[in-house]
Amino acid sequence: MFNDLFNRKPEDKPFLISGPCSAETEEQVLETCQRLAATGKVQALRAGIWKPRTKPGGFEGVGAKGLPWLKKASELTGLPVAVEVATAKHVEDCLAFGVDLVWVGARTTGNPFSVQEIANALRGVDIPVLVKNPIHPELELWIGAIERLQKAGLKQVGMIHRGFSSYGNTDYRNAPMWHLPIEMKRRLPELPILNDPSHICGRRDTLFGVAQQALDLDFDGTMIESHIDPDNAWSDAKQQITPEVLGQLITDLVWRHETTDKQEFLSALAGLRQQINNLDSEIIQLLGRRMAVAEKIGQYKKDNDITILQTARLNEIMERSKRQGAQVGLTEDFVEKYMEAVHLESVMRQEKVMQG
Known part of the structure; x- marks a missing residue:
């Protein structure tokens, strides 16, 4: 049934x-x-x-x-x-x-x-x-x-x-x-x-x-x-x-299928997905480098008794990122969520430095 x-x-x-x-x-x-x-x-x-x-x-x-x-x-x-x-x-x-x-x-x-x-x-x-x-x-x-x-x-x-x-x-x-x-x-x-x-x-x-x-x-x-x-x-x-x-x-309603056996489609999709894989790898590498810099900043803050959270700096990053995102077609909501996640990881990295 x-x-x-x-x-x-x-x-x-x-x-x-x-x-x-x-x-x-x-x-x-x-x-x-x-x-x-x-x-x-x-x-x-x-x-x-x-x-x-x-x-x-x-x-x-x-x-x-x-x-x-x-x-x-x-x-x-x-x-x-x-x-x-x-x-x-x-x-x-x-x-x-x-x-x-x-x-x-x-x-x-x-x-x-x-x-x-x-x-x-x-x-x-x-x-x-x-x-x-x-x-x-x-x-x-x-x-x-x-x-x-x-x-x-x-x-x-x-x-x-x-x-x-x-x-x-x-x-x-x-x-x-x-x-x-x-x-x-x-x-x-x-x-x-x-x-x-x-x-x-x-x-x-x-x-x-x-x-x-x-x-x-x-x-x-x-x-x-x-x-x-x-x-x-x-x-x-x-x-x-x-x-x-x-x-x-x-x-x-338009009914779509999860896949197809058309070789032309499969070949084209495989090529585009490989581009995505390459770009994702580059993004991960860049994020790793960004967090390494954040840890250095954390060390400077620790040495000078400065708080991790810098609200003015965070607002500056958010506004700049949203402007840059809009120029390449990214929605403001996506950029905000992405940068919030990046900032949270950065704060956690700096907290480890502070506690180290």
């Missing part, structure tokens, strides 16, 4: 899970799911049964009474269904109604006790489980949740990238921080990963760009929320789209 996700072949299309953020009524669930199935683009259906809310008083889902609606939607469409779980009782209810896939939500991923409870409830059950990234950018929590499920004997475990809470972020509901899911793909290449642009964007007009970027980064698919009447949805109205809009969005 989920072979296209857990045993992907190069020719397989991206895997799409879609459905309403919340199951509201039986009629809403059935109509949404049937219209999604009619697009021919969806491989699995979803609906929020239990909705964890930041504050009390909001709509927290219809509860287990919505599970028969999903079961009926599956029977009518022939598509499997997926539900988010946060407790052992949620797992038990889902299994009782034949839910085909469950996922662990972002709030739950951040709580090892809750994840272990879910893992224990799933022990001995052959069902796919996906794990959303925790709300905050902590990869070890994400990996830890995955390992708890795997140690419970679950064989089909995957990931969902839904973005991270970030102070000062204004462009997204949850900042994608693409380097983090990329690092997860590097560490756990055998696990499939889906992108959740609905929760990253928080609004429907930017869904396409995020979904396309995920595919460009070789994600295995996407999870997008869909509703028959998005503006009047009981939760997350701004980020949901109708099934028909979803069908067009998926049609417009």
Whole structure:
């Protein structure tokens, strides 16, 4: 049923899970799911049964009474269904109604006790489980949740990238921080990963760009929320789209492959990658020389009882680097992060000199 996700072949299309953020009524669930199935683009259906809310008083889902609606939607469409779980009782209810896939939500991923409870409830059950990234950018929590499920004997475990809470972020509901899911793909290449642009964007007009970027980064698919009447949805109205809009969005996405057997491409890519290797080697050598100079500066500071941190000098370096970066097409954000890392290494080198 989920072979296209857990045993992907190069020719397989991206895997799409879609459905309403919340199951509201039986009629809403059935109509949404049937219209999604009619697009021919969806491989699995979803609906929020239990909705964890930041504050009390909001709509927290219809509860287990919505599970028969999903079961009926599956029977009518022939598509499997997926539900988010946060407790052992949620797992038990889902299994009782034949839910085909469950996922662990972002709030739950951040709580090892809750994840272990879910893992224990799933022990001995052959069902796919996906794990959303925790709300905050902590990869070890994400990996830890995955390992708890795997140690419970679950064989089909995957990931969902839904973005991270970030102070000062204004462009997204949850900042994608693409380097983090990329690092997860590097560490756990055998696990499939889906992108959740609905929760990253928080609004429907930017869904396409995020979904396309995920595919460009070789994600295995996407999870997008869909509703028959998005503006009047009981939760997350701004980020949901109708099934028909979803069908067009998926049609417009460009699907790329990780590699090809075209010799011309492979030869050209090999040459360019060797250039990258050579440049990286030069950068590492230059950084080593830079740190050697920083250590000499540290010795002068030590001999003259001068502090390591020189704020005015740091500001001067940052401003000059950003100007130079802009001249060669580097973004200000990249230059800042790069120079912050370089400066931190320099400070640590000087601290060793001070303590020596």
